[in-house]
Amino acid sequence: MALELLPQVKAVLILDEDGGRVSCKYHDRKEFPNLGAEAMFEHKLFRKTKSVHAPTEADVVLLDDVVAVFRSGLDVHLYVVGSTDENELILTAVLDALHETLLILLRGQIDRRTLLDNLALVLLSIDELVDAGKILEIDPSAIANRVLMRGADARGPQSSDVNFPQAIASVREEFIKRMGN
C-alpha cells in the first residue's frame, strides 16, 4: 500500500540489435512471472523500438500496461521499464545513470562486444542502480566506484591521488603492523 507510491522499476534490459539478450534484470514477478513472459515482452518491446535510434536523449514507448524508456548504444538498446503511471522522468533518470555508468566503466564504448566482455561490470552496475525495484543510486560516478570496489562515494579513483612517498609510507605502516602480530 505504502509501497505503491514509491517509484518502482519493473525491469532493466539490454538487448542487442537482433533483439537478443545481453543482460536482463526483472524486478516485477507479477508482471513477468516466468521466462516465457519475459521473452514475449522483450520480443514485443524490441519490435516496437528497433527502428528508433536514440543515442543522445531517452525515447519512450507505451506498451500494454508498462512504459519503457530507452537509449541506443552502437548496436545495443538499453531499456528501463516501469508501470504506466510512473513518472517517465524518474525512469529516464535511472536510464541516464545506467548509460553514464557504462560510459565510465567501458571508456565510452557501449557495444555488444564490449558489454559481453565486461559482463561482470554490467551486471554489477545494474545491481547497484536498482535494488528489488527500488532506485538505489542514480549518481553515475558513485555507481562506477562501487562496481570497481574503489569506495562507496562519488569521489574520483583513489589510486591516482596517492603519490609515491605516500605509498611507501603506507606500505611501511602495514608492514610494521603485521610484524607486530
Add this chain to the structure above:
Amino acid sequence: MNSSEDLYRANSIRVLSRIIDATMLGAIERYLKQAIVDKNSLVSSSALVSGILLYKISPEVVRRWVNEVTEGVSSQHEMVQYHALSLLYQIKAHDKLAVSKLVTQLSKSPMRSPLAVCLLIRYMSKILHDDISATNARAAYQFLESSLRHRSDMVMYEAARAICNLPGVEMNDLSPAINVLQMFLTSVKPALKFGTMRTLSEVAAKYPMSILKCNSDMEVLISDPNRSIATLAITTLLKTGSEGSVDRLMKQISSFMNEIADEFKIVVVKAIRQLCLKYPLKHRVLVGFLATFLREEGGFEFKKAITDCIVELMTAIPETKEMSLFHLCDFIEDCEFTALSTQILSLVGELGPSTSAPARYIRFIYNRVILENAAVRAAAVPALAKFAARLPSLRPSIRVLIKRSLLDEDDEVRDRATVALTLLGDNDGEDEAGADALVEGGHGAEETKGDGPATAGPPLGKPTTAHLLLEALPMSFSSLEKAVKAYHQHMPATAGQPLVLSSLPVVEEVAVPTGIVAKGAGKDGRSGSASAAEVAPDDPAEHVYKVPELERLGRVFRSATPVELTESETEYVVRCVKHIMDGYVVLDFTISNTIEEQMLRNVTVEVEQSDPDLYEVEASVALPELKCGDTGHAYVVLKLAEGNAAEPAAFSCELKFQALDVDPATGLLEGDEDEEGFEEEYPLEQLNIATADFMAKVSLGDFRRGWEQMGAEAEVLEKFALGFKRLQEAVAAVEDFLGMQTCDGTGSVAAGKKEHALHLCGIFVGNVPVLVRAQLNVDPQAGCILKIAVRSNQPDVSRMVADCIQ
C-alpha cells in the same frame, strides 16, 4: 558487516536482508540501526532499502528504528534522504494523522533530493485524494504549486501531474500546472513530451476547456517522430477540438494514419467515436472517414473496433443508419474476417428491412451466399429470411434465392434454408399481419445446434404455434446456457415437464464489475477476462438440493444475498441466505463455530415471527454436529400462508444447540461419546423478508417494446416523497427497494441533472415479469419526488411491487 570497509558493510547488509528471517533479525538489528545513521551514504542507503524489504517480514522490528530513520531524512546525502523518507512513510502509513504531520512538516523545509521531493508530492496528493476537505488542504495545494517552480524537470512534472489528478480541482488551481505542461510540450526530451501529453490527454477527458491554449502546441506534435506522442496529441486534440476544426483535423489524421501501428489506430477510432457523439452534425464527415479506414489494410482488432464504432453510432445517431449500413455492406464485399461478416449480416437483416430502399441490400447479402464460406452463408440465409418476412413485396423473389441454398454443401446452411422456406411458404397466403408471426428461424436453428438433443427448443416445424420470428430471444445466449445447465443439474425437481423457455430456472444477471478505467487497451482486455473468471459463481442453492428433506419443495426460484446475523468476531458466526421457492421460503443458516473448547450438536435455529398469519414454519432441518473451525448449514422451511403472496415480515431468530466440551489440543471429546452436553441458546439479530427478495434481477430484452406489449391493464401508479438530496442516491435506493434490474443504462445519472427517468425490470416469483418506470425529481428544498408506474400481468403483483417503496 562489521568490516571497516564501507563497501563490505553496505553489501553485506544488502545480502543479509535478502536471506534473513524474522527470528534471525533480532541478532543483527543493532548493527542495522547503527548502519542507518552511518556517515557513509551507501551504508546508510543500503540499511534503509533493506529496511523496506524487511518491513514485509517483521514490521514490528522495523518500526523500532523510527528515530534513526527520522534522522536519515535530514541527511546530507540525496539518496539517503530519499530512502529514509520512503521507509519512514511506510512505517507510519497506517496512521493517517502521523503521515499528515510528517508530510506537512517536511514540505516546509525544502529537501535536496529531487527524488525525495517527488515522493513527498505523491504522499501529499494521496492525502488530498483521501480527504479533499482536510483542514490543511490549502497548504498542501500551495506546496504542490510551489513545486511547479522547482529547478528539476522531474519535480515540476510530478507536481503538475499531481495537481491535474486532484479530485474536483478548480479551474484556477489547474491553470499554473497547465502552463508548466504547455512549456514542456516544446521540450526536446521525448520522455518529457510523452509524459506531458499523457497528462494532458487525461485532463482533456475531464476538463477539455482548460487546455485549449495548448492546442497549437499539440498540433505541432502530430508530426512528432515518436508515434506514441503523435497519437496522444491527436486523440487529445479530438477531445478538445471545436466543431469548426473537425474537418481540418480529419485531413491531418488521414495523412498520418497510414504510418502508425494498429493499436494506435484503434485509439484514434475510439476518439473519433467520442467526437462524433459530441458533434452529431459532423457525422457525415466522421462516418465517411471511418469507412475509408474500413477499406484500407488492417488487422482484425482494428476492423472490429471500426465496425463496433459505426454500429454504436448508428444506434446513437439515427441519421447515420442508412449511410453506415451501406458502408458496412461495402466492407463485407471484401472482408477476410468471418466473425465480422456474420455480425454485419445479422445487423443488416435486423435493420435493412426498415430502411427506405431495402431491396438494395438483397444483392449484398446474396453475394455472400454465392461467394463466402459456410459460416457466412449460414448467417446470410436468416438475414434474407428476415427481409422476406418483413417485406411481402420481396417475398417471392427471396424465396427463389433461398431455395438455391437448399443444395448447399454445408448442413447448417441447408437446415437454415429449409426452416426459412417452410415458414415463409406456409405464411404465403396469409395477410400482412400474419407475416410477422413467423418462427424465429435463425435463432431456433442455433439453439438446437448449441444445446444438443436435451433441448427440444421451441417447436420448430409448426408455424401455427410459432414464436415470433423477428423477436430476439428473451434472454442472452449466455444466460440461456446457464439456465439450461442449471435445469440439467436439478433434473429430479422438474422431471416430466416439457422444457420450454418459461420453465427454465431464472438466471440472475451478475453485475460484472466494470473495473477501474483501464489505462491501456491491453489492460482492459485482461482485467475483463480476469473478472469474468472470478465472477463465475457457484450456485448458492447448490447444497439445498442435496438435503433430502428439502427436495420435494421444487426448484429454488432465486437466492437472496447473504445477511449477517451476528458480528463477524463473535463466538458463533451465523449468516442467512433466503432461498425463494414457489410457495415456500427456505432460510439457509450458515453457522461457524469459533470456540476451540466446544463442539456443537444438534444445532437448530428457532425463528419467531412478528405476524403469525403470514408464514408458517413447516420444517426445520438441524445440523447434527459442528466442530470448531467448521461451517455447516441448518435450514428452516417457511410456508407462505394462504392469501399471502409475498408480504414483508420480520423474524427474531435464536440459535439452539447442545455444547460439548472438547480438548482443544487433540480435538477429541472430553466426556463420553454419548454425553448429552448442556443446552444453550444464543440470540441472533432480526431477520427480515422483504418483497424485493421475491424479485429476480433479470433483464427482459427491449424495455420499450415490453412495456407496450404488457399494456396498462394491470398498471399501478404511485407517487412518493423520498428524503434524498442527491439524485444518484435516490436512484440507488429505488433499485434497492425493488430489487430489480435497470435497463437501457438508466441506472446512472448524468451529473448536475435535476430529474431522471429510471427503467427497471425483473421477474417476480411464479415467473411473473414486472416492468417499472420511475420518474425522479430532486428539489433541494422539498427533497425527492418519485412517480412510479408498475406493469405486470397480475394486478396484485403490480400493487405489491409499488408498495415496496418505503
